[in-house]
Amino acid sequence: xxxxxxxxxxxxxxxxxxxxxxxxxxxxxxxxxxxxxxxxxxxxxxxxxxxxxxxxxxxxxxxxxxxxxxxxxxxxxxxxxxxxxxxxxxxxxxxxxxxxxxxxxxxxxxxxxxxxxxxxxxxxxxxxxxxxxxxxxxxxxxxxxxxxxxxxxxxxxxxxxxxxxxxxxxxxxxxxxxxxxxxxxxxxxxxxxxxxxxxxxxxxxxxxxxxxxxxxxxxxxxxxxxxxxxxxxxxxxxxxxxxxxxxxxxxxxxxxxxxxxxxxxxxxxxxxxxxxxxxxxxxxxxxxxxxxxx
Numbered sequence: 432x433x434x435x436x437x438x439x440x441x442x443x444x445x446x447x448x449x450x451x452x453x454x455x456x457x458x459x460x461x462x463x464x465x466x467x468x469x470x471x472x473x474x475x476x477x478x479x480x481x482x483x484x485x486x487x488x489x490x491x492x493x494x495x496x497x498x499x500x501x502x503x504x505x506x507x508x509x510x511x512x513x514x515x516x517x518x519x520x521x522x523x524x525x526x527x528x529x530x531x532x533x534x535x536x537x538x539x540x541x542x543x544x545x546x547x548x549x550x551x552x553x554x555x556x557x558x559x560x561x562x563x564x565x566x567x568x569x570x571x572x573x574x575x576x577x578x579x580x581x582x583x584x585x586x587x588x589x590x591x592x593x594x595x596x597x598x599x600x601x602x603x604x605x606x607x608x609x610x611x612x613x614x615x616x617x618x619x620x621x622x623x624x625x626x627x628x629x630x631x632x633x634x635x636x637x638x639x640x641x642x643x644x645x646x647x648x649x650x651x652x653x654x655x656x657x658x659x660x661x662x663x664x665x666x667x668x669x670x671x672x673x674x675x676x677x678x679x680x681x682x683x684x685x686x687x688x689x690x691x692x693x694x695x696x697x698x699x700x701x702x703x704x705x706x707x708x709x710x711x712x713x714x715x716x717x718x719x720x721x722x723x724x725x
Contacts (some may be wrong), residue, residue: 434465434660434688434695435586439578442585443704447492450711451543453491455722457718464719466495467525467551468517472510472536473503476531485527487684488707495521499651503533511544520651525551527710532614545672546577548720553577553607570720571713578610578639579661580615588638588659591616596636598622598629598649604642604663612638629653641682649674649683663702677692 457463467489469482482498510532517526526549532538542554550558553573562569572580583590595617599605605621613619621701622632626685633639633653639660641649646666655658664682680697680715694701719725 433474433690434692437571437582437586437694437696437701439582439696439701439704443581443708444691445585446581446705446708446712447488450492450708457715457722457724458493458587459594459666461722461724463718463722464493464495464522464716465525466497466520466523467527468497468499468520469686470501470510470513470517470524470526470528471500472505472529473533475531478531480576482529485506485707485710488711489513489714492711492715494627494711495522499624505533505536507540508543513539521721522648523549524721525549525710525714534552543715548715549708551717552661553713554602559607562607562614566636571716572602572709573704574713575604575663575702576611577709577713578702579604579608579663581612581705581709582661582691582702583638583659586659590638592618593637594618594620594635595638595640596622597640597642598619598633599640599642601642601643604639607638608642608663612640642697643682645682646680647682647684649688651687651691653685654691656691658691659694660688660692660696662696662698662700665698665703 454570471482471631486496495504547555547557550571550580553571558569559570561567595612597605597609600623602622609619620698622629630653636658639658642663642665645686646668660679662683666680668680669678679699
C-alpha cells in the first residue's frame, strides 16, 4: 500500500482562487477591501521572510496589506500603542504580530491588546477559550490548526466518530488542533513527553497529527494501516548532498510511513501552504464581519 499524497500547495492555491473571487465581489457589491496589518519587531530573517510572503499572498488575492516595522529595542508601550492604533483603524480587518517577539517584550500582553474582531492569527486568549468550550465558536481559529482541518475536509475525510491522536500540546498547534477535532466529534487523545508507549497510542489513530518538532519521529510501526497522517513538523537535517547543506523533513519518517498510511502530507508542501491560506481566509472573514455580512 502506498499512501495518497495530500497536496497542500494545490489545495491552498484553490482556496486562494476562491478568496480572490470573494474579495472582488466584496469590493464590487459593498465597496469593501479587506485589510491586513503586519507588525514586525526587530530583524529576524525568518520573520522578515514570513511577513514578506504573507504580504505577497495578500496582493495576489486583492487584500490590502500594510506593513509596520519596529526596531528590535522597541518598548512594550510602543508595540502596544501601534496595536491600539490599528485596532481603531476601520480599514484594517486583521492584525498579525509576527512571532517570536524580542525577549524583553511581553508576548502575551501584546497579543491580548489585539482586538478580538481583528485577531486573524486566532491567538487571543478569548478566541482560544471559545475554541475550547462546547457550544461556543471562536471568531477566528488559529491558522495552522485550521489548515489541518481544511486539508481533511478537502480530501473528503469524515472526522465525526473517528479516533484522532495529536502528538504535541503546544499553544500554537497541538492544543488548538485537538480542540478543533473535538468540535468535529472526533475522539481525541493528546500525547506529550510524559505519555507512555507512544507507538501503541498512535497505532489507534484513524487520524494522526504530528506536531512535536522532532525530525522523523513517527515511524511506520506507529501508524495504523490506512490512517490519515498530517505532518505539521518542519525540521532541518544536515545533508551534505543538498545545495544548502541541509534538507527539510517533517515529524514523520515519510519514506517508510507512506507504505502504511492511507493519506499523508509531504514536507514541504503539505500543511505549510495552508497556514497562509487560512490567514487570508480569516482576514476576509474579519472584513465581512465588520460590514455586518456575517
